[in-house]
Amino acid sequence: MTQAPTAPQHDWSSDVFAAIKARDVSTVCTIPDGGLTRLLKMIEADTAMRLVTLTTEEEGMGIVSGLWLGGTKSMIAMQSSGVGNCINALGFPQTLKAPCLMLVTMRGQWGEFNPWQVTMGQAVEPVLRAVGVKCFAVDKAEEVGETFVAAADLAFNGGLATAVLVSQRIIGAKGFGQK
Amino acid sequence: MKASKSNKLDRRTFTAEVLKHRNGALVIPGLGSPTWDCYAAGDSPEYLYSWGGMGLAVPTALGLALAQPGKRVLALTGDGEMMMGIGSLAVVAAQAPKNLAILVLDNESFSETGRQTGLTSGKADICEIAKGMGIARTLLVREMAETGALIELLFETAGPTLAVAKIAITDDAWKLPEKDGAAIARRFRNALGLGAA
Numbered sequence: 027m028t029q030a031p032t033a034p035q036h037d038w039s040s041d042v043f044a045a046i047k048a049r050d051v052s053t054v055c056t057i058p059d060g061g062l063t064r065l066l067k068m069i070e071a072d073t074a075m076r077l078v079t080l081t082t083e084e085e086g087m088g089i090v091s092g093l094w095l096g097g098t099k100s101m102i103a104m105q106s107s108g109v110g111n112c113i114n115a116l117g118f119p120q121t122l123k124a125p126c127l128m129l130v131t132m133r134g135q136w137g138e139f140n141p142w143q144v145t146m147g148q149a150v151e152p153v154l155r156a157v158g159v160k161c162f163a164v165d166k167a168e169e170v171g172e173t174f175v176a177a178a179d180l181a182f183n184g185g186l187a188t189a190v191l192v193s194q195r196i197i198g199a200k201g202f203g204q205k
Numbered sequence: 206m207k208a209s210k211s212n213k214l215d216r217r218t219f220t221a222e223v224l225k226h227r228n229g230a231l232v233i234p235g236l237g238s239p240t241w242d243c244y245a246a247g248d249s250p251e252y253l254y255s256w257g258g259m260g261l262a263v264p265t266a267l268g269l270a271l272a273q274p275g276k277r278v279l280a281l282t283g284d285g286e287m288m289m290g291i292g293s294l295a296v297v298a299a300q301a302p303k304n305l306a307i308l309v310l311d312n313e314s315f316s317e318t319g320r321q322t323g324l325t326s327g328k329a330d331i332c333e334i335a336k337g338m339g340i341a342r343t344l345l346v347r348e349m350a351e352t353g354a355l356i357e358l359l360f361e362t363a364g365p366t367l368a369v370a371k372i373a374i375t376d377d378a379w380k381l382p383e384k385d386g387a388a389i390a391r392r393f394r395n396a397l398g399l400g401a402a
Contacts, residue, residue: 053268053271076271076300078271078296078299078300079296079299080292080296081292081293081295081296082292084260084261085260085261085264085290085292085293085296086264087258087261087264088258088260088261088262088263088264088265088267088268088290088293089264089265089267089268089271089296090268091261091265091268092233092264092265092266092267092268092269092270092271092272093268093269093271093272094268094272095253095265095268095269095272095390095393095394095397096268096269096270096271096272096273096276096397096399097272097273097394097397097399098268098271098272100268114258114259115258115260115261117257117258118255118257118258118261118265121256121257121258121386121387122386122387122389122390123386123387123390124390185387
């Protein structure tokens, strides 16, 4: 079934940003993804927030844990390929019972044009579940905000690792050179 | 010829001397030997003992330093873990916390797993890498007599700073602290006056 062109998409990035601010999450670690562009711009523009750009996503597991040890709420935002880089490191916050909130924009999933993305994209949810992360997949833009809220509250109230997986159906499967 | 033959510092004596001068600094020891070294020097709730997550000592210390700007934070790691997480030095340089110091105990081998040769025994120079990543203040230490300058760099100089200490490969009795991560973290947070998650 093909999707007909639709009206301008719901602005899920603003919903996530509002939830971040409401929960006093003051630091966001990231390796950027196209799907995160709007959210990362909002974070960067907010002088009360700190954006920590990583060299590999697993560093985020340590930084998020260290921030929590010091009393600061934080999260990590990444592309699905970055999940693969986090697997062993996810044992660290989970053993400490440090909250670890992950926002993942998916590739290799819905109409992906690049086959090199498919191996990891298809493995994200089973692999995260295998290492104990609670996963919340969402494929409607209007539902990203409430899903993020649920995952954030579970992480911060329970000292758990949770991941919101934003479907490529929301992000859009585009080829290189397309905006 | 293996450079490690010139490594003289006794890790337990050396780390005990460094920690004696930490002056309230919070310590994030890396998994394995640096954790055993800390515990052997005397237990403290201000040590976050680690039994896993190779590569995460520096990122964890960075997060802690950003959250606690009023406290000095020391990442105490080994050469193997530092090389695994070497990119994190660029993240440290970019965030530039003035209260963060890194001490690499470098015996040029994976001593925990059978003393296999490590990459710093050959051409890799962690001080030079750190400088290239943007950490300007570094120090290479080979003698106990140099610990005065080291202690100043780790606990007084504006960070981020990094030192590499060339330690000998030694047979040290295992000193194993608490291994329940949640208990270790709870104790650490309590020492900072923080409650439950």
